[in-house]
Amino acid sequence: MPDLPPPILSPASTALHMGAAMRDLSPAYETTAAIHLDGLTRRFAAGGTLALDGVSLDVAPGEIFGIVGRSGAGKSTLIRCVNLLERPDAGRIAVFGQDLLALDEPALRAARRGIGMVFQHFNLHTRRTVSENIAFPLEIAGLSRAEIRARVAEILPLVGLEAKRDAWPAQLSGGQKQRVGIARALASRPKILLCDEATSALDPETTAEILELIRGLRDRLELTVLLITHEMGVVKAICDQVAVMEAGRIIEQGRVFDVFTRPDQPTTRRFVAEVIGHSVPPSTIARLPPPRAEEIRRLAQVVFAGPHSTRAVVSEASRDFGIDINIVSGRVDEIAGEPFGVMALAAYGPAAAVEAGFAWMRGLGLTVTEIEA
Numbered sequence: 001m002p003d004l005p006p007p008i009l010s011p012a013s014t015a016l017h018m019g020a021a022m023r024d025l026s027p028a029y030e031t032t033a034a035i036h037l038d039g040l041t042r043r044f045a046a047g048g049t050l051a052l053d054g055v056s057l058d059v060a061p062g063e064i065f066g067i068v069g070r071s072g073a074g075k076s077t078l079i080r081c082v083n084l085l086e087r088p089d090a091g092r093i094a095v096f097g098q099d100l101l102a103l104d105e106p107a108l109r110a111a112r113r114g115i116g117m118v119f120q121h122f123n124l125h126t127r128r129t130v131s132e133n134i135a136f137p138l139e140i141a142g143l144s145r146a147e148i149r150a151r152v153a154e155i156l157p158l159v160g161l162e163a164k165r166d167a168w169p170a171q172l173s174g175g176q177k178q179r180v181g182i183a184r185a186l187a188s189r190p191k192i193l194l195c196d197e198a199t200s201a202l203d204p205e206t207t208a209e210i211l212e213l214i215r216g217l218r219d220r221l222e223l224t225v226l227l228i229t230h231e232m233g234v235v236k237a238i239c240d241q242v243a244v245m246e247a248g249r250i251i252e253q254g255r256v257f258d259v260f261t262r263p264d265q266p267t268t269r270r271f272v273a274e275v276i277g278h279s280v281p282p283s284t285i286a287r288l289p290p291p292r293a294e295e296i297r298r299l300a301q302v303v304f305a306g307p308h309s310t311r312a313v314v315s316e317a318s319r320d321f322g323i324d325i326n327i328v329s330g331r332v333d334e335i336a337g338e339p340f341g342v343m344a345l346a347a348y349g350p351a352a353a354v355e356a357g358f359a360w361m362r363g364l365g366l367t368v369t370e371i372e373a
């Protein structure tokens with residue numbers, strides 16, 4: 001058994017241990033996770049499809065956790081459950097051990113201040129300046145004007161917007177608007193940041209800047225970040241862990257490097273292919289020699305990662321299985337500083353030998369995906 005850190009006690013359970021009189025006596029949820037979701041289900045209409053179909057996941061403190069899926073997979077419904085903007089029909093939600101579904105309204109409002117949220121379309125008040133937008137949740141929370149001024153002054157430099165403090169949203173670029181959205185989400189000093197397609201309305205360069213900003217804020221403020229996206233590039237850029245959703249379920253989950261280099265489910269493979277790619281141009285395929293009589297030609301993408309990634313796989317396969325291997329393309333990529341290689345190979349030989357060669361590579365833990373020739 002690995003040594004596990006002690007469970008985090010919820011504020012409610014701490015209060016109970018201290019004998020403090022508290023109105024909220026929600027039960028402690030024994031978990032070390034920052035966000036713990038257990039068996040969430042949500043159906044919007046009787047007889048309709050399940051938007052969430054028994055989703056369980058744990059996000060560790062300090063992690064950037066990405067949920068990726070196509071439109072309609074259930075991502076928005078899921079992330080909105082974490083701050084109870086959406087209530088699940090069944091299941092449990094614990095944030096730092098606090099059982100959210102057991103809280104009454106005032107306690108829930110307090111818990112929500114610990115969970116910031118960033119939206120795709122920024123959702124700024126057009127008639128409030130940058131500073132006034134950031135101040136908005138603090139006004140709702142009832143902070144004094146002096147406290148609000150101090151808090152806004154503290155946050156503006158974190159998102160690089162000091163010079164824009166008195167600007168109106170209409171005077172800002174998309175990236176600057178999202179910086180305001182992030183600043184507003186951080187105004188109440190949350191420990192959790194939820195990002196709902198936070199970069200989907202931005203161009204690629206601005207997307208990279210905003211993702212870098214989120215990662216920096218995670219490090220600096222020790223945030224836990226849960227984000228949803230339909231772009232695997234976002235996951236590759238900043239996430240530590242990823243879960244893939246389809247039809248209201250999580251179909252695959254793991255460390256980003258592992259999911260990218262060894263995707264299991266067909267949907268995950270398609271998502272990964274969008275980023276690391278395996279297309280060989282038809283003109284390149286057309287120039288490849290045809291197989292000899294009684295032989296076949298198979299094109300495949302091979303991802304080299306793990307303990308055998310530096311082995312002379314191509315020459316070993318060629319020698320041991322009596323096949324010819326033409327290296328069509330190759331490159332090295334990396335995720336969070338961890339390198340992996342991607343090669344497109346054309347293998348020639350008797351069908352059984354080619355199949356056996358690819359099977360041997362798979363046995364080494366390499367990911368071999370056949371490419372349509």
Ligand SMILES: Nc1ncnc2c1ncn2[C@@H]1O[C@H](COP(=O)(O)OP(=O)(O)OP(=O)(O)O)[C@@H](O)[C@H]1O
Nearest residue numbers: 044045050051069070071072073074075076077078
């Ligand atoms: N308020 C609602 N009323 C009825 N059905 C809804 C509602 N919200 C979501 N749904 C349905 O629930 C399913 C999941 O939707 P959800 O928005 O969570 O998916 P998503 O993965 O976030 O997709 P998108 O990126 O398009 O928002 C879809 O079939 C959607 O039509």
